[in-house]
Amino acid sequence: MARFVHCVRLEKEAEGLGAPPLPGPKGQWIYENVSREAWQQWTAHQTRLINEKQLVLKDAEARAYLVEQMDKFFRRQDFDQAEGYVPAAPAAALSALIVDAASQPAQSPASTQKEQSDRTIK
Numbered sequence: 001m002a003r004f005v006h007c008v009r010l011e012k013e014a015e016g017l018g019a020p021p022l023p024g025p026k027g028q029w030i031y032e033n034v035s036r037e038a039w040q041q042w043t044a045h046q047t048r049l050i051n052e053k054q055l056v057l058k059d060a061e062a063r064a065y066l067v068e069q070m071d072k073f074f075r076r077q078d079f080d081q082a083e084g085y086v087p088a089a090p091a092a093a094l095s096a097l098i099v100d101a102a103s104q105p106a107q108s109p110a111s112t113q114k115e116q117s118d119r120t121i122k
Contacts, residue, residue: 007035052082
């Protein structure tokens with residue numbers, strides 16, 4: 001049976017985690033106050049921060065930075081974004097592009113080659 005918490009990030013009742021994700025009081029606080037969905041959002045954001053900022057997790061300063069950002073993330077405060085990160089297009093938008101491309105008439109390789117050579121001559 002699923003366990004529900006009032007998620008501080010989502011500001012609603014949602015399915016909780018199965019176990020504390022970290023040891024100690026911080027892990028217990030997360031277990032009691034953060035939903036599974038919010039934790040998944042955080043782990044994705046944390047991965048982007050690690051990659052974009054090239055954090056080395058054996059460095060105590062990098063770990064302290066991530067804990068600080070995690071606290072801000074869950075408490076809905078201003079947290080750092082990964083510079084250069086561009087979110088993927090929603091699946092519906094990708095599906096529309098695929099359907100649009102599929103509805104275009106196919107060109108024969110000969111006509112495509114002729115169009116390319118015409119462009120290079122001009």
